[in-house]
Each structure stands twice: as C-alpha cells, then as structure tokens.
Amino acid sequence: MTGKYHRPHKWNWFLSKPAYMLFMIRELTAVFIGAYLILLLIMLAKLGGGEAMFSEWLVVLRSPLWMGLHFIALVASLWHSITWFNLTPRAMPFFIGEKRLADPLVATAMGYGPWLVISLVILWGVLR
Amino acid sequence: MPDEKTITLEIFRYHPESDAGPRFQSYDVPYNEDWVVLDAINWIKDTVDGTLTYRWSCRMGVCGSCGMMINDEPKLSCAVFLKEYYPNPIKVEPLVNFPVERDLVIDMDGFMEKLQSIKPYIIRDDVNDTSQGEYKQSPAELAHYKQYTMCINCMLCYSACPVVGSEPDFLGPAALALGHRYNKDSRDQGFDQRMEKMMEHEAVWGCTFVGECSVVCPKNVDPAGAIQQAKASAAQEYFKGFIMPRGAGK
Ligand code: SF4
Numbered sequence A: 001m002t003g004k005y006h007r008p009h010k011w012n013w014f015l016s017k018p019a020y021m022l023f024m025i026r027e028l029t030a031v032f033i034g035a036y037l038i039l040l041l042i043m044l045a046k047l048g049g050g051e052a053m054f055s056e057w058l059v060v061l062r063s064p065l066w067m068g069l070h071f072i073a074l075v076a077s078l079w080h081s082i083t084w085f086n087l088t089p090r091a092m093p094f095f096i097g098e099k100r101l102a103d104p105l106v107a108t109a110m111g112y113g114p115w116l117v118i119s120l121v122i123l124w125g126v127l128r
Numbered sequence B: 001m002p003d004e005k006t007i008t009l010e011i012f013r014y015h016p017e018s019d020a021g022p023r024f025q026s027y028d029v030p031y032n033e034d035w036v037v038l039d040a041i042n043w044i045k046d047t048v049d050g051t052l053t054y055r056w057s058c059r060m061g062v063c064g065s066c067g068m069m070i071n072d073e074p075k076l077s078c079a080v081f082l083k084e085y086y087p088n089p090i091k092v093e094p095l096v097n098f099p100v101e102r103d104l105v106i107d108m109d110g111f112m113e114k115l116q117s118i119k120p121y122i123i124r125d126d127v128n129d130t131s132q133g134e135y136k137q138s139p140a141e142l143a144h145y146k147q148y149t150m151c152i153n154c155m156l157c158y159s160a161c162p163v164v165g166s167e168p169d170f171l172g173p174a175a176l177a178l179g180h181r182y183n184k185d186s187r188d189q190g191f192d193q194r195m196e197k198m199m200e201h202e203a204v205w206g207c208t209f210v211g212e213c214s215v216v217c218p219k220n221v222d223p224a225g226a227i228q229q230a231k232a233s234a235a236q237e238y239f240k241g242f243i244m245p246r247g248a249g250k
C-alpha cells in the first residue's frame, strides 16, 4: 500500500472564510455576556453592602470607561441573541400535520416575542 | 476554430508512488458556457492527460461522488458551471479534511465507518420483517424526518466543518443527521441504541454549530439543524438518566 497524503488543519482556519469569522465573533460575544454577568454579581454585592456603598459604585459606573464597556456588552449581547434567535427554528422545528412552521414564525414565538414582552414588563417596572 | 476561448484549471495532483507531496498542474480547457467543472475535467482526462484521477458517476447531482474543493469551496463538480468563474482560473482540489488517495480521490473509509456506527437502518424490538404486514406511517410522520433522507453522502459537509478538521474522530454532520433521521422515523425503535453512540463526546456534543455544513449541502439536508435537535434529545436522555437509571423500567 502506498502513502496517503494528509493535509494539515491550520490553527487559524477561522480566518479562511467570512462565515467562519462570523462564527468566531458569535462565540466571542459570549465573553462579554459572561463579563457582564460577573458585573451584575458585583452590583448585587455592593447593593448588599448598603445604600452608601451602592451609590458610590453607581458614580464609578458613570465614568466614560464603564459606559463604553457597557455599550460593547450591549452590542455583543444583541448580536448573540439575534443570531441565536435566528438559529432556534432549526434546532426546534414545529409541525402542524405535514407542514413545518415557517422559520420567522418560530423565531418570533420562541425568541423575539418573549424578548419583547419581558423587555416591556421591565420597562414598565422601571418607569412606573 | 479561430480565437477559441479557454479557461485554466489548476488541478491538485498527487500520485503516491512517484510524488513526495502534492503539486498543482495547469490545464487550458476550451471554454464552453454550458460546461460544468466536471465536463472540463472529463475533457482533460479524455484528450490531454489520462492519468488524472477523480470520482464521478451521474453528472446530475444525485450520486454524490464528484465532490471537490473548487476555489476553496466544497462543491459537486457536476453542479457548478465554468461560467461562474470565467475568465478567472479555477483551482480544483480534493475535498479537505480527508486523506488524499490519488489526485482528486479522497479516502472515505473513515466516513463509511462513521455512517455505519450510528446504525442507519430501522431497528425493531419485535419482528424485523414484513411477515406481520408492513409498518404503516402517515404523511405527517414522514414529514418529521423526510428532509434528512435526502442526503447523497457527498461529504461536502465534512469538508466545510472545522470540527471535523481539528478532531478527525468527530462523527460529523452527515452521520449525525442520518442518525437523527432514523431516530425521528415513527417505525423505528432503535433510539436508545443509536443514542449511545450519538451521545459520546465525539458525537453531538462535538458540534459547535458553525453551520457551514448546511450552507454547502447540495440537498438542503440541514445537518446542523438535525444535530441541534439531536442535542436536545441527548440532553433529555441525560436528565432522564438521573430520574430513571438506564436499563431500569424496561
Ligand atoms: S448532509 Fe448534505 S453535504 Fe452532507 S453528505 Fe449529505 S448531501 Fe452531502
């Protein structure tokens, strides 16, 4: 038997195609979401430390650096959520008889719809 | 013919008995708007270089044997026209993520083993023949898995998948989609047996949902979607395992 030729798999494969890069960006957005969750935990700890401690922390958060980081985290989580909602119909198909429900319908029912409702409830709670 | 138009094909060559490594060879082929890349390769084989080795059969997107990397994209060479590239040259290579046997021919033994490992056939606890009549299925039941039966085993999805590239043992898109196809078949009772394989580390959980398998699939199988659904089943099985250990309740 003669030898087979094995082509190497490059470590930087994700640079070879825009679609791979978009995938990597989606994965990376998770880092910002994770970081933001840690921030929320810190916030809870500060809240537990009394009102003075919390308002001090709020002043810190108003600095341009923190505002900038919040903005990045917001963009990252929007990107992550929207790409994920668009993928859900393929992971969770629904059928009525022989007919598979259209993807936008499932994405709305499973993702965008609840997102909107929950956001409105929170907004109502804040503005009330 | 005066000033006949031509197009250049740069083809990956590798003959293990004489070549230490691969090389590229250029061929000028008469340009014909109606030709697909496979026609051009057949022309080369018939008129200039009989040593060029590749697989094909149906020339109509059915047999799944003519998959190649065409300008770095996995495609059926019988389904992509020269005019999509003309006047630029076309680079033709064997499907990536597979060992190369000779020229454009890849070694698909590993792929065949993966397909077999998920038991791609109907498994029954009772009689496994039609002596008691056929197993009936409604059109609605068929609809749940029909898409996944369209696979022609062309392996384009394996070339598009970076996980296959970095973990050669990963079962891969087509095999997992095929396992899901049988799991979703209302006549089948082999879910537990099949899931044992599909829940291993190099199976459904290996998939990171890059999704390129479904983009390159010429038959709209959507293996990526099938794998996410299989993940949901696997997670259910996993939690069921806590409540009711395997084998119990049978
Ligand atoms: S799932 Fe699609 S790309 Fe993959 S082997 Fe089947 S037909 Fe080819």
Ligand code: FES
Binding pocket: B056, B057, B058, B059, B060, B061, B062, B063, B064, B065, B066, B067, B076, B077, B078, B079
């Ligand atoms: S030759 Fe059969 S699919 Fe291309």
